[in-house]
Amino acid sequence: MAIKKKRYALVIDSRKCINCKACVVACKAENKVPVGNFRNRINEERKGEYPKLSINFEPEQCHHCADPSCVRVCPTGASWQRKDGIVLVNYDECIGCRYCMVACPYDARYFNEEEGVVDKCTFCSHRVDKGDIPACVETCPSKVRVFGDLEDPTARIHELLSTRRYRVKEPQTGNGPQLYYLL
Amino acid sequence: MHEFNWGLLIVVYLFLGGLSAGLFFAAGLANYLTVDDKPVYAKVARMGALLAPWPVAIGSGLLILDLGNWYRFYKLFLHFRWQSPMSIGSYLLTIFTLIAFVYLFAWLKEDERKWIFSKVPATWKQVHRLNVDISSWREKIAMVGFPFSIGVGIYTGVLLGAVSARPFWNTNLVAQMFLFSALSSGSAALLLAMLLDRKNPIEKHETKFLVTLDVVFISLELFIILPYIIHGQLSSQAVKDALTLILGGPYTVVFWVFFLFLGLLVPLAIEVYELFPSIFKGHEFHGSRRMALTAAGLVLFGGFLLRYIFVYAGQVSSFHRMGLLR
Ligand code: SF4
Numbered sequence: 478m479a480i481k482k483k484r485y486a487l488v489i490d491s492r493k494c495i496n497c498k499a500c501v502v503a504c505k506a507e508n509k510v511p512v513g514n515f516r517n518r519i520n521e522e523r524k525g526e527y528p529k530l531s532i533n534f535e536p537e538q539c540h541h542c543a544d545p546s547c548v549r550v551c552p553t554g555a556s557w558q559r560k561d562g563i564v565l566v567n568y569d570e571c572i573g574c575r576y577c578m579v580a581c582p583y584d585a586r587y588f589n590e591e592e593g594v595v596d597k598c599t600f601c602s603h604r605v606d607k608g609d610i611p612a613c614v615e616t617c618p619s620k621v622r623v624f625g626d627l628e629d630p631t632a633r634i635h636e637l638l639s640t641r642r643y644r645v646k647e648p649q650t651g652n653g654p655q656l657y658y659l660l
Numbered sequence: 661m662h663e664f665n666w667g668l669l670i671v672v673y674l675f676l677g678g679l680s681a682g683l684f685f686a687a688g689l690a691n692y693l694t695v696d697d698k699p700v701y702a703k704v705a706r707m708g709a710l711l712a713p714w715p716v717a718i719g720s721g722l723l724i725l726d727l728g729n730w731y732r733f734y735k736l737f738l739h740f741r742w743q744s745p746m747s748i749g750s751y752l753l754t755i756f757t758l759i760a761f762v763y764l765f766a767w768l769k770e771d772e773r774k775w776i777f778s779k780v781p782a783t784w785k786q787v788h789r790l791n792v793d794i795s796s797w798r799e800k801i802a803m804v805g806f807p808f809s810i811g812v813g814i815y816t817g818v819l820l821g822a823v824s825a826r827p828f829w830n831t832n833l834v835a836q837m838f839l840f841s842a843l844s845s846g847s848a849a850l851l852l853a854m855l856l857d858r859k860n861p862i863e864k865h866e867t868k869f870l871v872t873l874d875v876v877f878i879s880l881e882l883f884i885i886l887p888y889i890i891h892g893q894l895s896s897q898a899v900k901d902a903l904t905l906i907l908g909g910p911y912t913v914v915f916w917v918f919f920l921f922l923g924l925l926v927p928l929a930i931e932v933y934e935l936f937p938s939i940f941k942g943h944e945f946h947g948s949r950r951m952a953l954t955a956a957g958l959v960l961f962g963g964f965l966l967r968y969i970f971v972y973a974g975q976v977s978s979f980h981r982m983g984l985l986r
């Protein structure tokens with residue numbers, strides 16, 4: 478059997494998000510994220526005034542960019558990208574210069590004060606490698622998040638992106654972000 | 661709620677790196693200007709050579725301390741990543757610092773050299789072999805060092821300019837701006853050091869040389885900063901938004917009043933005022949000590965502020981969160 482290329486991505490149906498933050502909590506527990514740091518967040522956007530008012534919740538985390546500027550600027554190669562698109566930090570190589578944090582247009586990274594290294598969402602690569610889905614995706618009660626392999630024509634993510642309209646955030650950064658927000 | 665990932669230590673590091681580059685450049689240049697094969701500015705060249713390596717050495721030390729894992733800094737030299745300005749810069753800075761120290765050594769007087777080696781234990785034979793007179797190499801070392809000093813000056817700008825995520829930085833003018841600012845800080849620091857050295861009082865032609873050098877560099881810097889703003893205003897929305905940081909935003913006063921006016925225009929005016937009669941009216945250059953001191957001090961102040969404004973404002977600028985500023 479030919480080895481197929483993989484490209485992991487996340488589709489987010491933000492209209493379904495109710496800001497319960499279960500994903501944030503699940504991520505913190507799964508990845509032992511230090512107090513005060515977060516790997517994912519819910520952006521809140523309010524518009525208008527009562528009674529003509531709308532509020533939009535938009536989950537965000539590392540976009541696992543196709544052409545990640547964090548990887549480009551890292552002087553030691555600690556920030557790197559796997560063949561399947563997941564962008565990771567090799568903690569043993571990271572010197573903690575924080576250049577990658579400055580260079581990430583989506584402010585997806587945080588500095589782990591205790592370890593002196595930079596960290597961020599890993600798409601739960603440890604789970605994905607076992608065939609599981611990321612913790613935030615698994616836990617979301619309103620099924621906002623769909624994780625999958627863009628190269629797999631049978632994946633649900635493939636179907637969604639073929640049939641629904643979507644946007645990516647700030648494509649003008651040139652990073653090729655891989656979080657797809659359904660419209 | 662924006663936190664700064666890079667703080668004051670980075671500002672100081674960029675400033676000191678540029679300062680060394682400028683010192684080396686001015687000192688090297690002074691070494692080349694000769695009359696009848698004798699350098700007319702030998703004192704300037706020597707002072708510059710003695711000072712040049714220290715700021716960058718201290719700055720690099722600070723940068724290493726600023727790392728999350730400072731003892732891992734050696735990993736910078738286990739990799740070469742040509743796409744990372746920081747990687748290229750680490751090598752550039754190291755080579756430049758080494759050259760600057762060799763250049764310093766070449767400018768030591770014989771008794772100074774002997775004194776230093778008298779402190780080295782006699783059993784360290786290999787070290788004592790280095791006790792040679794290399795003063796005849798000065799010109800060659802300066803020649804090799806020039807491109808590296810310019811490289812370091814540019815690098816301090818490219819480190820910021822190459823970050824595509826920050827519209828305030830990501831223009832092709834920042835590198836030159838930092839370079840000319842570095843060169844002007846270097847000549848100002850040299851002028852300041854010579855003015856303060858009471859044992860060898862500075863001579864008029866030396867003041868004139870350094871002041872002229874500084875006027876050239878400040879003017880070049882000015883003609884980069886103006887296009888930076890004009891060009892930014894004519895650029896995409898993200899860049900325009902980023903520029904509001906200095907056009908009405910939180911960095912407006914420090915940019916216009918403290919940096920541009922006090923740190924650039926005032927010293928330029930003082931220096932031009934000093935030079936004018938000697939250049940256009942045929943008078944002798946009088947070279948007031950107080951004027952020169954003020955101008956040199958202000959240039960250094962401005963050079964530091966430029967780094968400060970860029971490091972901080974740049975990190976606030978972004979493609980998506982700028983709306984929060986308004
Ligand atoms: S979102 Fe930021 S941290 Fe994540 S891959 Fe893109 S540039 Fe890197």
Ligand code: SF4
Nearest residue numbers: 551571572574575577
């Ligand atoms: S902080 Fe670590 S991962 Fe980020 S650029 Fe520096 S060495 Fe690379």
